[in-house]
Amino acid sequence: MIKIFELKNIISIKDLNKSDIDYIIDEASKLEDIAKSREISEELKGKILGLMFFEPSTRTKMSFETSMKRLSGECIGFENTGSSSVSKGESIADTAKMFEGYCDALVIRHEMEGVSKFISDIVDVPVINAGDGAGQHPTQTLLDLYTIKKEIGHIDNIKIALIGDLKYGRTVHSLANALTLYDNVELYFVSPDKLKMPQEILHDLDKAGMSYTETSNISDVIDKVNVLYVTRIQKERFADIDDYLEIKGAYIINKKMLEGKDLIVMHPLPRIDEIDGDVDDTKYNKYFTQAANAVPVRMAILKTLIKNNPK
Ligand code: CP
Secondary structure, eight states: OOOGGGGOOOOSSGGOOHHHHHHHHHHHHHHHOOOOOOOOOOOOOEEEEEESSSSOSSHHHHHHHHHHTTTTOEEEEEEEEEEEEGGGGHHHHHHHHHHHHSSSSEEESSSSSSSHHHHHHSSSSSSEEEEETTSHHHHHHHHHHHHHHHHHHOOOOOOOEEESOOOTTOOOOOOOOHHHTSOOOOOEEEOGGGGGOEEEHHHHHHHHTTTOOOEOOOOGGGTTTTTEEOOOOOOOGSSHOOOHHTTTOOOOHHHHHHHOOEEEEEEOOOOOSOOGGGTTTTTTTTTHHHHHHHHHHHHHHHHHHHSSSOO
């Protein structure tokens, strides 16, 4: 049963059920022409989206802005605390209360897990988590699922390997949680020992009755999957830079490794060195398409939350 119409906030992908995700995927698909400016929409005319980005972003921030503008809405906000009164010592709570007064919905990215949830508890407008530390990145997962559905044709029955920094990578946490909602998914986790999927997520999978395989070798999975979901080693989350340097470059996907395989390569981006540039011009590259898919998917999210939660 769809519950997204009653939902005010998206903090975790676990806030949504399978019908909600199907609804967003369907809506996004219908919004493609507007996302690509082949049609004009005034669905969110007069509405203002607040963007509170305490941590850097290219795709998430720009695609939320684009999505709002494609629906004739507007955006305000900051992308570094230096340009806001946070730099003068203003609290996150007070900053959020100001945005609540100015906006119809808030999108929040912060390096600390739980900040979006904290803000959603003190404001009355919808709050969307755009990545909280090593926690969750639910809207990334919605666009990842949209991409899988478009490229493979289905999400049930996929065979997918999540590769790289599974400890700190919030996109793989949200995606693993979401995949528990689908039937017959074969899930492989490929990471160095120090960057394995956190116990909390494994516990969620166990609870959902979903099996998975953990390995440190790409060669164990590359012939078994139809999606390679590659992630960056999250340098900024390491307490000791030597630990990062030891692991950096652990997995690099290149064209030669992919030749003859029936799979797609996805990546939430940014990439550093984990996908060689020679993959960019191959049929395997779906990471740029994935990034572009953020617009119709975030349009569907904004339209749903803002229209169902008027001020
Ligand atoms: N995928 C993603 O979250 O990218 P940004 O950090 O550039 O927003």
